[in-house]
Amino acid sequence: MGTVTIRDVRKIYNKLEVLKGVSVDIRDGEFLVLVGPSGCGKSTLLRMIAGLEEISSGDISIGGQIINDLAPKDRDIAMVFQSYALYPHMTVEQNMTFALRLKGMSPAERKERVARAAGILGLTPYLERLPKELSGGQRQRVAMGRAIVRSPAVFLFDEPLSNLDAKLRVQMRSEIKQNHARLKTTTVYVTHDQIEAMTMADRIVVMHDGLIEQIGTPLELYDRPANVFVAGFIGSPAMNMLPGTVRAGRFIAEDGTEIALDTTPDRVDGQAIMLGIRPEHLVVSDGGTPAEIVTVEPTGAETQVVSRLAGTEVMVALRERLQMGPGDHFSLAPMPGTVHLFDAASGLRIN
Template sequence: MGAVSIDNVRKSYGGMEVLHGVSVDIADGEFVILVGPSGCGKSTLLRMIAGLEEITSGDIVIGGRVVNTLAPKDRDIAMVFQSYALYPHMTVEQNMGFSLKLQRVNQEEMQKRVANAASILGLEPFLKRFPRHLSGGQRQRVAMGRAIVRNPAVFLFDEPLSNLDAKLRVQMRSEIKQNHQRLKTTTVYVTHDQIEAMTMADRIVVMHDGVIEQIGTPLELYDRPANLFVAGFIGSPAMNMIKGKIDGGSFVADDGTKIPLGMVPGNSAGRSVTLGVRPEHFSLDPNGVDAEVLTVEPTGSETHVVARFASNEIMGAFRERITTQPGQMLKIRPEGNSVHLFDAESGKRIAA
């Protein structure tokens, strides 16, 4: 069993605490991604699961065993790093089988496991090649194969795609997800790229300043962010934020612009809030609010328009082929049932 339980884990360096009581349960076979900006503590947490960092307090349990004091080799985990860390003097086959050689696995079993991993990853034609003869994506596959042959209870990935170009990252995202669906091994994956998190994870753990802001499926986080940080971090282009207050059935921006709302929280009259609107939830409407066009960015499938709306710079993503030019005016409105409201003081989501 590869279930992982992280219970009130803290990490301090001297007098500075960088993880503040983190708790999360990961089910056997689940693909969980730790995501957040640089310095949020996600890689530190992953290294603590791996046994590469000591735990200041709390417990980490893998497969029903508390592993706080176990060496990495005794935790039944396999880790794939940002750097491929391949031995340049060894072939692909030798690199993939090296950990098994250290474990004194017999030659027949070693060859069987390496062949199986090579088949899964499409590496059969490259087994006799050296790393210098491989592309970046092929080297990353070898690093993954080296982990697969160990048949671990848990895979740990530390930003494995950050050294690849954009096109190859998209391809490798798909391959990692397909391999997880095939192997069904518990996976904990760290990235700062929220697109990776959205497209690959069963659940996402959003971290910020050493605490967990929200845990949920990709669409739960996208559709119902718990606070302003999650709302701004999850989604690309990012959610637009406009400050104001609630007045009757409308939101009134700080500059006085009035925006009707589909639903209004009870007992919220006069409450100071931040209105969140995702770019795709702006619509063209002759009865909408004036927005001065600043830039137009056609992407093919959408047209992104940066505009001044309610004295704020916002981005709208429209399916229509808009031919507007900078300096012109558009009439747009947020779709009332798709907007988000957050308390101005706490930043927490307000339920309608």
Template sequence: MGAVTISDVRKVYNKTEVLKCVSVDIRDGEFLVLVGPSGCGKSTLLRMIAGLEEISSGEIAIGGQVINDLAPKERDIAMVFQSYALYPHMTVEENMAFALKLKGMSRGERDQRIARAAEILGLTPYLERRPKELSGGQRQRVAMGRAMVRNPAVFLFDEPLSNLDAKLRVAMRSEIKQNHARLKTTTVYVTHDQIEAMTMADRIVVMHDGQVEQIGTPLELYDQPANLFVAGFIGSPAMNMLRGTLTAGGFVAADGTRIDLGSETAAAGARDVVLGIRPEHFSQSGTGHSAEILAVEPTGAETQVAARFAGSEVMIALRERISARPGESLTVLPQPGSLHLFDAGTGIRIN
């Protein structure tokens, strides 16, 4: 069983609290992504699961067994690093076999495991090559293969795609997900890239400043962000944020623009709020509000428009193609059923 339980885990460096009572239950066979900006503590948490960092307090268990005091080699985990960490003097096959030799596995079983992993990862033609003879993507496959042959309870990935170019990153994240579907091994994956998180995860843990901001499926986080941090971090282009007042009549922006909230939360008395609008939740409408165009970015599938709307700069994503230019105006309407309201003081979602 590869379920991982993280209970009230803290990490303190020189009196600085890097992780603040983090608790996460990772289901057996789940692909869970830890995401957040640099310095949020996600890699530290991963290294604590691996046994590469000591736990200041709290517990981590794998398959019901507390592993706080176990050496990394006793934890039944395999880790894939950002830098690949391959032995340059060894062939691909030797790199993949190294940990199995240390375990005293027979030659026959080693060869069988390596052949299976090489076939899955498309490495069979490269088994006799050394790392310097491989491309970045091939080296990453070797690092994955070295982890796979160990047949661990848990795979740990620490930003494994950050050294690859954009096109190869897209291909490799699909490959990692396909391998997970085949192997069904519990996987904990760290990235700062929210697109990677959205496209790969069964569930996402959004971290910020050493603590968990929200845990949920990609669409749960996208559609119902718990607070302003998650709302601003998840989604590309980012959610637009308008500051203003919530009243019984709806939302009033700082410049006086009134926006209909439909059935969204209203307040009996005035309340300072932030209204969140995803770029794709604007539509062109003759009864909408004027938005001054600042820039137009056609992508083919949609048109992204930077504009000034309700006193703020926003990004508008339209499915249709437009011929408007900077300095001209669009008449747009935020879609009432797709708006997000947050308390201006606490940042917590209120609708």
């Protein structure tokens, strides 16, 4: 079984607490993504699962067995690094079979496993080449192939696509997800790129400052972020945030601008809040709130407009062509049921 259980795990470096009591249950066969800004502790947690970092306190289990004190080679995991970590003097086939040779696996079984992995990854024509003769994407496939041939209980990926160009990253995202669907091996994937997280994960763990902010499916996090941090981190362009209060069912911004709300909990009346609205949920409306256009950024499929509304810069993503420019004025209104309300003091969701 490839279940991974992380219980109240902490990591302390020279009195600095990098992980502050992290607990996650990862299901067998799940593709779980750890995401967050640099320094949030996601790579440290992955390295602790791999056995490359010691656990200061808490427990990590794989398949019900606590692995805190097991050497990396005894944990039934395979890791794919950002830097590929290929042996430059070995061919693709030799790189992929190196760990199998160390385990004493027979040549026939090694050949069978390499043939299967190479077929999955499209590497069959390159088995006799050296890493220097491959493109970046092909090298990353070799690193993945080296993990696949071991048939581990858990795959660990540490920002494997960050060295690739934008087009190749999109292609490799799809390939990794397709391979997971074929192999059905539990996968823990670390990235700072929330687009990678959204497009690849069964569930996402959003981390910040050594803590877990929220765990959920991509759409759960997108549609109902638990707090201001998750709301701002998940989604591109980011969610707009306006400080103010709610009175009699209307949002009152700090400069006095009013925005009509379709529904608000009675308990928030008069409370200091942050109103969140995603750029694609703002529409041009004659009965909306006046705003001034700052910049217009056509992207083809949509037009992104930076506007000034209620004294705050607000991003609007429009599907229709906008025949206006900087300095022009229009009115904006949120689509029904799309407004997010957060407590200004705690940052927690309140609607």
